[in-house]
Structures are given as C-alpha cells and as structure tokens.
Amino acid sequence: MYFTDRGIEELAQRRGGEEVTLDWLAEQLRTFVDLNPDFEVPVERLATWLARLDDEDDE
Numbered sequence: 001m002y003f004t005d006r007g008i009e010e011l012a013q014r015r016g017g018e019e020v021t022l023d024w025l026a027e028q029l030r031t032f033v034d035l036n037p038d039f040e041v042p043v044e045r046l047a048t049w050l051a052r053l054d055d056e057d058d059e
Helices: 003-015 022-035 037-051
Strands: none
Touching: 022 037
C-alpha cells in the first residue's frame, strides 16, 4: 500500500456517495495549490492525466 492510498481511502469513505462537477474539482485543486504551492507540479500532472484519460494517442 502506498502512503497516498490512505488519503484516497479516506476520500472514498467520506465523500464516495457525493457527486461533483469537474468545475468544482478544478476549483478545489486551484485552492489547494494556492495554499500549498510546493504541490503545483504534482497537481498539474494529475490534472493533465485526468484531462487526457480518453486520448488514444497516449496509449
């Protein structure tokens, strides 16, 4: 188990039943980076990965 799995599991337990929009998620990521600028690169990578999940060129 990776350390990040704990946070992912907590997210699923606490908010797993909720529905959110991608606009809401994007705003939360912006706020997180504003508060934690050291995480700008990892958040950018995650956002880019999520945005391109369906791109056939990346396979």
